[in-house]
Amino acid sequence: MDIKVQVRESEDEAYVVELSGEIDVYTSPKVKDAITELIDQGHYNLVINLEKVRYIDSTGLGVLIGGLKRVREHGGTVNLVCTNPQIKKIFDITGLVKIFGIFEDEQSAKKALA
Amino acid sequence: MIEPVAQTEKVDVVELRIPAKAEWVAVARLAVAAVASRSDFSVEDIEDVRLAIAEACTNVIRDAEPGAQIDIRCESERESLSVTVRGGAAVRLRVDGSEAGLGVIIIQSLMDSVEYRIEPDGVVLGMVKRVQPR
Numbered sequence: 001m002d003i004k005v006q007v008r009e010s011e012d013e014a015y016v017v018e019l020s021g022e023i024d025v026y027t028s029p030k031v032k033d034a035i036t037e038l039i040d041q042g043h044y045n046l047v048i049n050l051e052k053v054r055y056i057d058s059t060g061l062g063v064l065i066g067g068l069k070r071v072r073e074h075g076g077t078v079n080l081v082c083t084n085p086q087i088k089k090i091f092d093i094t095g096l097v098k099i100f101g102i103f104e105d106e107q108s109a110k111k112a113l114a
Numbered sequence: 115m116i117e118p119v120a121q122t123e124k125v126d127v128v129e130l131r132i133p134a135k136a137e138w139v140a141v142a143r144l145a146v147a148a149v150a151s152r153s154d155f156s157v158e159d160i161e162d163v164r165l166a167i168a169e170a171c172t173n174v175i176r177d178a179e180p181g182a183q184i185d186i187r188c189e190s191e192r193e194s195l196s197v198t199v200r201g202g203a204a205v206r207l208r209v210d211g212s213e214a215g216l217g218v219i220i221i222q223s224l225m226d227s228v229e230y231r232i233e234p235d236g237v238v239l240g241m242v243k244r245v246q247p248r
Contacts, residue, residue, distance in 0.1 A: 025172045026136040057168050058220060062213030086161050093223040094216050 003027035003053075005034045014110045015043045020052030023060030031060065035067040044076025047109045051083050056090060068100065077101065079109040126152070128188040132171070134178035134201065142186055143168040149188045150195050154245045162224035163243050167197055169217040170239045174201030176214055194244045202236045 003021040079101040103109035132138040229240040
């Protein structure tokens with residue numbers, strides 16, 4: 001069980017954090033570190049791509065919420081890319097669909113940052 | 115030739131003890147998902163069970179003292195699965211807006227019944243998932 005975190009800058013100056021694997025109490029610190037590093041560097045408009053995430057729990061959600069709170073303090077936002085119905089369901093039942101912008105593809109998530 | 119065993123209504127019990135550490139939660143959720151797959155659950159229901167058990171274990175880990183263990187007991191039937199997750203006396207169940215509170219919301223949403231009780235040697239979170247008629 002592991003999580004892979006890949007950070008890349010897109011041509012429109014947004015930063016994309018692409019995650020693949022499982023985000024749980026064991027792996028979420030790695031995700032938190034990547035997001036924190038980007039914010040510390042002054043990047044406040046982020047797309048977090050969850051398309052290759054097979055599993056997320058409350059600790060993973062906590063990391064995403066923490067990131068969103070921090071970028072909002074600087075007028076930024078976090079948009080998510082999520083196509084997995086099981087993961088979408090977790091955002092639904094926790095009410096986080098109302099807090100995050102959730103998109104079907106990366107292009108739409110980046111466009112909505114502008 | 116081995117005669118097939120007649121199917122009777124029965125409860126199979128599976129017990130698992132893991133260290134109350136983050137790296138062992140994946141083992142608990144995989145094991146309980148495997149137990150759930152013995153019942154007539156859909157793939158989605160098994161995913162629900164997997165997440166609920168992980169949330170229960172994570173809740174224990176948040177308050178666990180060094181060296182603590184988590185005891186997980188599954189009672190598997192064709193039409194339902196009951197799981198109890200037992201942690202140490204220091205464990206609390208949070209229902210606030212914190213990360214732990216989100217975990218409780220997830221458990222309550224995914225399982226058909228959830229019960230929390232305090233026993234002399236620790237807290238017990240009991241959960242039941244029933245097979246939905248198709």
